[in-house]
Amino acid sequence: MPLQPRGRHALLTAAALVVLTACGTDAPKKADDRDRPAASPAATTRAPAPTPTLPAVAGYEPGEIPPVPLIVLPDLSMLDASLAGFALDVDAAVGDIPGVTVTPTHCDASGAVEVGRGALLAYGDGSGVFTAPDGSVVNYGDGSGTYVLNGTTVTVYGDGSGTYAADGVSVVSYGDGSGVYDDGTTHVYVHTDGGGGWSRGDRSVVNYGDGSGVASDGETRIVNYGDGSGMYSDGTLTVQNFGDGTGTVDGVPVEVDPLPRVPRLGAFPSMGTIAPVPSCxxxxxxxxxxxxxxxxxxxxxxxxxxxxxxxxxxxxxxxxxxxxxxxxxxxxxxxxxxxxxxxxxxxxxxxxxxxxxxxxxxxxxxxxxxxxxxxxxxxxxxxxxxxxxxxxxxxxxxxxx
The missing domain is CATH 3.30.1330.60 (OmpA-like domain)
Structure with missing residues (x-):
């Protein structure tokens, strides 16, 4: 689950595991311009270098704005307690501790930990994992059909699309790189244009697919406008980046590099790539x-x-x-x-x-x-x-x- 710090200068992080929703009314439109800085206050004179006395976002230098977090799909082996019992026990024990995420550990046949297996990033190759209750491998193949495994209903349409439903959790893959995940608490969507979003309670991340994005966590808000400019505000600290090498920290001019664009999201996994792997x-x-x-x-x-x-x-x-x-x-x-x-x-x-x-x-x-x-x-x-x-x-x- 995505867990966020809530300190005085709360930092939105990507430790939160995110899922993406597909098409329709959830589609992001355009980055919110309400807080966009109008222009650099130093049009002809370079701003002075930041000083150690300026406040900063936790873990960052004065004037730096945290990135809009990547959207991350939860490991599908976490969908049902029968699929990864020990990991679920640990998750229940740990609870909602800021900055901590629990996922199953995947191991090969010898019991050795498989490096790189765990949370599935909705970014890149569209790969995915799914652990059957007994550790067995289910081969979806290219055919269509429906089966029930320990109360989990899976429908595969043969074109990469399909649905998954168990205990209030639903996953829909449209087979074209878009899809939706919802467990009643966390909602994630991904679109074919590289955009998508994640939400859980008062926390949300939106990637508009054009280099811009917005993340919010209660009073904390991060905006990247996709042109090098952006802003951060948590109710106590306000940081602005004008995209021209200048910015402000609570109104005090600073020199700061323009913000990189928010990367486009990768493909939502097709049903054919959601395959069981052992969990240990x-x-x-x-x-x-x-x-x-x-x-x-x-x-x-x-x-x-x-x-x-x-x-x-x-x-x-x-x-x-x-x-x-x-x-x-x-x-x-x-x-x-x-x-x-x-x-x-x-x-x-x-x-x-x-x-x-x-x-x-x-x-x-x-x-x-x-x-x-x-x-x-x-x-x-x-x-x-x-x-x-x-x-x-x-x-x-x-x-x-």
């Missing part, structure tokens, strides 16, 4: 932007409450062993990123141990070697993808009672 535990993904300041491995004071809640939940799960693994984006040198990933993983493991978690954790840093989203798209920087890559993962093997 749970992966908890922690958004590094919630836990740490930029380039730092020191846990932010306002993140300690979330980690304390996570420690309490994990102590109840009582997993005997697991691993804490740090990851970074590709900014800075590979050597720096490797050290940073190791230090961040160690910081999280130590905090959980102090919080009463008895799990014997291996601590590993992968640096920039295992991205879950592109750091660049078509040679252009992809801040939302980099944000997903900056993470700490806790891998717990399945616990049998």
């Amino acid at each position: 535990g749970a992966t908890l993904t922690l958004d590094a932007g919630v836990l740490f300041d930029f380039g730092s491995a020191e846990i932010r004071p306002d993140a300690e409450e979330s980690l304390d809640a996570l420690a309490t939940a994990l102590a109840g799960v009582a997993a005997p062993n697991g691993s804490v693994e740090g990851h970074t984006d590709s900014v800075s040198s590979a050597e720096f990123n490797q050290r940073l990933s190791e230090d961040r993983a160690r910081a999280v493991a130590d905090h959980l141990a102090r919080g009463g978690v008895g799990t014997a954790f291996d601590v590993v840093g992968h640096g920039e070697d295992r991205p879950v989203a592109p750091n660049e798209v078509d040679g252009q920087d992809n801040p939302a993808g980099r944000q997903l890559n900056r993470r700490v993962e806790i891998l717990l093997p399945g616990v049998t009672s």
Whole structure:
């Protein structure tokens, strides 16, 4: 589930797992211009460089605006408790902790964790995963038909389109790259033009498919107009980017790079690509932007409450062993990123141990070697993808009672 921080300068992150809806009345029209800055206040004179005294969004430099998050499809093995029991148990124990997402851990036949399996990004190749209750592989083939598996009804039309329904969850794939997911709480849609959206309660993300997008979380609002300009506001802090190298922080001029365009969404998976894979535990993904300041491995004071809640939940799960693994984006040198990933993983493991978690954790840093989203798209920087890559993962093997 997508979980968002709600601090004084709440940061909308992509840790939230998102699904996309197809066509019709849900179609996004155009980025909202209500808050668009009229013009740069420094038409002829460059603005002064930002100073350390200026306020900033948590995890960012003064004047920087967080990216509109990528829209992410939930792992379809999470749709029913019978499909990934341990992961669902962990998810229920963890609850709605800001910056933490739970997905099943996928393993090969030998039990080794399959790198890169987990949350399905609605971005790229349109791949998908689905775990049958007994771990068996269901071959959809190219034919059409309907079958029921442990109360789950699947209809395949043979052209890539089809439907899936179980326990209040519905998935519709139109076979042309568009589709809809709805579980009564989270609603996601994706269109053939690269646009789509996600919503859950008062949180929402809209990608207009033209380089612009909007994300909101209660009072917090991020707008990217697709032309280098944008704005951030959380009721306390207001940041504007005029797209010409200048911007303001609460009205104070700053120099800031124009915003990259929001990448188009990839295809919604066709029914033929939703195939069962084994599940052997749970992966908890922690958004590094919630836990740490930029380039730092020191846990932010306002993140300690979330980690304390996570420690309490994990102590109840009582997993005997697991691993804490740090990851970074590709900014800075590979050597720096490797050290940073190791230090961040160690910081999280130590905090959980102090919080009463008895799990014997291996601590590993992968640096920039295992991205879950592109750091660049078509040679252009992809801040939302980099944000997903900056993470700490806790891998717990399945616990049998």
